[in-house]
Amino acid sequence: MTEIILALDVMKKDKAVSIVQKAAPYIDKVKIGYPLVLAEGLGIAEILSEYKKPLIADFKVADIPNTTRLIAEEVFSRGFSAIICHGFVGHDSVRACVETAHENMGECYVVTEMSHPGAVDFFHGGVAERIAELVCEAGADGIIAPATRPERTAVLRSLIGNKKILSPGVGAQGGDPDAIAGIVDGIIVGRAIYESSDPAAAARQYSCFRTGI
Ligand code: 3DU
Numbered sequence: 702m703t704e705i706i707l708a709l710d711v712m713k714k715d716k717a718v719s720i721v722q723k724a725a726p727y728i729d730k731v732k733i734g735y736p737l738v739l740a741e742g743l744g745i746a747e748i749l750s751e752y753k754k755p756l757i758a759d760f761k762v763a764d765i766p767n768t769t770r771l772i773a774e775e776v777f778s779r780g781f782s783a784i785i786c787h788g789f790v791g792h793d794s795v796r797a798c799v800e801t802a803h804e805n806m807g808e809c810y811v812v813t814e815m816s817h818p819g820a821v822d823f824f825h826g827g828v829a830e831r832i833a834e835l836v837c838e839a840g841a842d843g844i845i846a847p848a849t850r851p852e853r854t855a856v857l858r859s860l861i862g863n864k865k866i867l868s869p870g871v872g873a874q875g876g877d878p879d880a881i882a883g884i885v886d887g888i889i890v891g892r893a894i895y896e897s898s899d900p901a902a903a904a905r906q907y908s909c910f911r912t913g914i
Pocket of ligand 1: 708709710734759812814815816817845847869870871872873874889890891892893
């Protein structure tokens with residue numbers, strides 16, 4: 702089964718609540734990041750917790766270990782179940798994020814390769830592979846890897862074994878869910894759902910990947 706993770710990058714609380722309400726039957730988790738939190742505050746997590754979908758904090762944390770720990774502690778104190786950090790910052794920062802997540806019964810996912818065109822500027826040439834090794838050494842729960850490049854995500858899968866892969870890039874960025882669903886644990890979809898005039902119908906289109914049928 703591949704989970705459907707809604708990337709809730711809307712700027713208003715009411716819209717965020719309305720989209721989650723409509724899409725709820727067809728999604729497994731909700732991912733929130735800077736757009737919504739900067740616009741409405743971290744308290745949005747408590748408001749959305751009513752819908753009983755685990756919340757992922759996508760702050761792509763990329764800082765020194767102490768600052769990383771402070772950010773992660775705040776995230777988990779607000780009820781998030783997982784946090785996303787960058788991997789390029791190195792072993793000590795990634796470990797700080799993983800440890801804080803686990804101390805709080807949460808999960809830590811590490812960005813290993815991004816999905817946009819410019820990601821190839823730095824993540825290719827061995828960097829993503831090195832980050833994947835670091836993910837295993839640090840005991841992280843999984844990685845973020847691109848739906849826009851299934852062949853790259855397959856390479857990363859071979860390096861991380863059965864750790865989880867959450868994959869953004871389906872829909873608006875052009876990633877094909879049929880090509881990626883079989884090698885990942887979760888598909889992250891944002892605009893293709895929240896910009897739709899019918900978010901429930903848009904989310905339902907991905908339901909076949911949840912059941913594997
Ligand atoms: O392109 P969408 O609207 O489906 O949104 C994708 C989400 O995933 C969005 O929140 C973005 O910040 C996040 N993301 C990527 O798109 C690519 C990455 O490599 C990592 C996270």
